[in-house]
Amino acid sequence: MNRVRCLVFNAALGPLDYRVPEGMTVEPGSVVVCPLGPRQIIGIVWDAERLPGDEVPANKLRPLLQVLPVPPLPAPLRRLIEWTADYYLASLASVARMALSSTGALRGSSTVTEYRLTDKEPGRLTPQRAKAIEALDGQQATIRELAAMASVSDAVLRGMVNAGLLEAVLVDSDRPYPAADPTHAAPDLSVEQAAVATQFVTAVHAHEFQPFLLDGVTGSGKTEVYFEAVAAAIEDGRQVLVLLPEIALTQTFLKRFEARFGVTPVTWHSSLKSSERRRAWRAVAAGHAQVVVGARSALFLPFAKLGLIVVDEAHEVSFKQDDGVRYNARDVAVMRARFESVPVVLASATPALESLQMAESGRYERVVLPARFGGATMPDIQVIDLRIEQPERGHWIAPPLVRALKERLEKGEQSLLFLNRRGYAPLTLCRTCGYRFQCPNCSAWLVEHRLSRRLACHHCGHEVPTPEACPECSEPDCLVACGPGVERIADEVAAILPEARVALVTSDTLTSPAKAAEFVERASAKAIDVIVGTQLVTKGYHFPELTFVGVIDADMGLEGGDLRAAERTYQQIAQVSGRAGRGEKPGEVLIQTRHPEAPVIEALASGDRDAFYAAETEARRDAGAPPFGRWAAIIVSSEDEAEARDAARGIGGTAPNLADVMILGPAPAPLSLLRGRYRYRLLINARRSTELQRVIREWLDPLRFPPGVRVAVDIDPYSFV
Structure with missing residues (x-):
């Protein structure tokens, strides 16, 4: 192979062809460094026949600069990236970027210097050093990460290093994780639990795609049951991915996992330090990470030998991402299991109506735990x-x-x-003049947080201290909290x-x-x-x-x-x-x-x-709503209200006239101002059989908008604001 087609991480460009220098070996999925003008960018060698692009003459091809020292992205993950981009109308590069979410992991093996508190008596301390010592007890990380944890400057911590209060520790970036023991503390399951666990274990050993809906009442032991499938995958030498909807749930889950398997699993979420993300990513790609527990972004990790996917609390709305690539992790998890030929378990006490309908139609196998465990x-x-x-x-x-x-x-x-x-009250107003505190960036009221003495917008994060007097009429002690x-x-x-x-x-x-x-x-x-x-x-x-x-x-x-x-x-x-x-x-x-x-x-x-x-x-069926119909939203936004309105009208004016598609709008979004951008929405309702993505592509692709206008498409929307 002396020429390759690369997916490059540049939003304005499509796939590009490059020449493979003599002596360099690449294959589909290889992560490479590509020249682009005077710059160097990261790209992924793709299956050339699957990416559009004109054939460039060989004498015009520039050579690849480097193959990065990580395993190539496996074919099932590349197929998942293609499917996600196609289904959610996102660019291939934006989806592929989620698979390379730790840039530090691409640099190969290394060591990193971290710091921790010493046992030295601190003596007299500045307020900043005292604050750092209190915040960093038991912590070990880089200077920058410790500074963020303690909310102090890097200079404060470097001064503590010089004073002997912090010591350097050299850490192997790729040190292995302790191995889980599938026989460590096998549970005593009830008859109903054991029957369901046997189904899951059989599916894991079969190495075939099989979607399960685990429908069990709260307290029925759903976790203990799918842990038996996790144990079976570990025994087979395969990897497991468990998706959780909230980081806050992670610690509870880790304790239960450790009690069952003797060690904690590998975690993946936004609160990880960069060194932890790097270590986890490389362990997953090398096949050494046995079980990964993470938020929705863990779905795009490059597993080397995936054997099982579990989506816990599968009904949760937080599995749907509402910015960037607007994907639903529950549905993408099922597709990843299909491409990987592995079973997937959607566990919930209150399954989504869409999941129940898939079970009703026979596409998912529904297994039920109708009673709580242990009486x-x-x-x-x-x-x-x-x-x-x-x-x-x-x-x-x-x-x-x-x-x-x-x-x-x-x-x-x-x-x-x-x-x-959240907060103390959803609205604060002046009892004298009626002034209401509103976010300057969003069409939303500021929420009073009395514990932190601030008024905050829960949409954009804007905060102001709670004032002593009304900013409109200057009357003191006149602010009233409305609602709980x-x-x-x-x-x-x-x-x-x-x-x-x-x-x-x-x-x-x-x-x-x-x-x-x-x-x-x-x-x-x-x-x-x-x-x-x-x-x-x-x-x-x-x-x-x-x-x-x-x-x-x-x-x-x-x-x-x-x-x-x-x-x-x-x-x-x-x-x-x-x-x-x-x-x-x-x-x-x-x-x-x-x-x-x-x-x-x-x-x-x-x-x-x-x-x-x-x-x-029945109500959804009558309305042609999911899962019996298809919904999509087009969100148009700009910092200029007239520009956003005109762009939305332009889209509405070119809407296709199809018998099985109903288009509503454009109209101002319920949250018409968000983060300083004015927003208009169009809502599309189509029959289940409609090729909705094709309709939207053919509608929007010919249109051109001013540079300040953003047009986002949300397939299967969960948010209607």
Whole structure:
């Protein structure tokens, strides 16, 4: 092979042809350094027949500069990259870039110098050094990473090195991970669990594509069951990928994994240090990483010998990426399993309606765990009608829920209150002039965070200190918090139960896996009486002494006209209800609502999940909505509102007129200003049989837009803002 076609990491360019210098060996998947004008860029040698491009005369080809010392991307991963780019209408290069997500891993074997605290007595300390010592206890990383952890400058830490307070440690970047032992602590499974585990193990040994939907109630032991499939893959010398929806769940999972297999698995998520990412990536590519547990980005790691994929909490919305390449990790995981010829397990207590429909049609094999493990029973669920049982004025917890909290505290049992709204209050206004605090970059209110004394936008991250006076009328002490967030609920619990130990669990408080682990440790040790949290607490946690769950505002998720609003509300409340009564003691759930007659609330109260899903299925079928129809969104944005509006109208004016395609819009997006960009949306509804991607390509490809306009396509959208 003396010429190759390369996928280069330049958004403006398509595939390019290069000459292979004499003595250099490349193959499809090889990661190479290519010349591009005066620069050098990374590229991937691709199967030439699969990439479009004109044949360039041999005498005009420039030579490749270097083959990087990493294994070539395997053919199944290259096919997955092609499928993802085609299905989600993304560029091949943008998807392929996710497979090379650790640039440090491409440089080959090396050592890295990290630093850690010494035992030297510090003596007199500057405030910055004292802050660093407190933050870095037990940590080891590079100077830059330690500085970020401690929120100090590099210079402070270099001064500590010179003073002998930090010492250098030379670390082998590619040191092997300890091996998992599949026989370490084999569990005692129930008859139902053992039957399902046998199905999974048989599929792993068969080395064939087989998608399973593991549908088990909360506390039924789904993790223990698919761990048997993980053990089978390890025994076969194959690798395993387990996807989790939240980093916060990782620490709980790692402990359970270590108890079963004797070691922790390899992790992959955004909080990893660059050296950890590099080590993990190279171990995966070399086939040495036995089990990888990660967020959705782990799906594109270059596994050398993948044997099993598990998607835990497969219904979770956070598996859908809403920027960049807008893919759904649950669906891409199934496709990766297909290309790799391995089984995939989608595990959930509340499966997505799309997954249930795939099982109904026979494309997935549905396996059911209908009862909790070890004799534990499902919690008793009751509804509080807030129109009758009203909280006290200025309060948000209804009297029956207050009584239940007091009873659990007297018994020494734990309670959990769920409200999916971060901060103290969603809106702050001036009682004198009516001024409302709005984000300057987004069409959204600023949320008050009283713990950090700031007003914050949850869309763009804009923050301002909470002012002492109204910025409009300058009246002091006139700001009013409207509505509850979890911080406000936690304050109310502290006032009702002053002796209770209350833990606030949100993405603002569990900012790292270490903090999540600390929370789990405290809750497991019964050092917490009442947990107040957002959707972070709805899944994955197992606290045997937690016997009561209260849902503060069950109706909140039903607002806004979201296609999946009812399904998502059902999933969240059913999941958080499943935290109650997982041990020997029975559980109780109280749901506060102003709409007890709503189908989703009635289904939760009666425990009739099948009836809810049946009604939701028929509603979707009538509307031609997924999984019976196809949805896609086109989002047009610009920093200039007129420019965005004109571009959106231009797209709408050239819309195809097809019998099986309905196009709505353009119209301003519900969140019409986001991160300083004005946004318009078009929504496309098509029949299932429609080649939707082809329709959109033929529609948009001929159009040209000003440089400031961005046009994004979202296939199978989950967000409608």
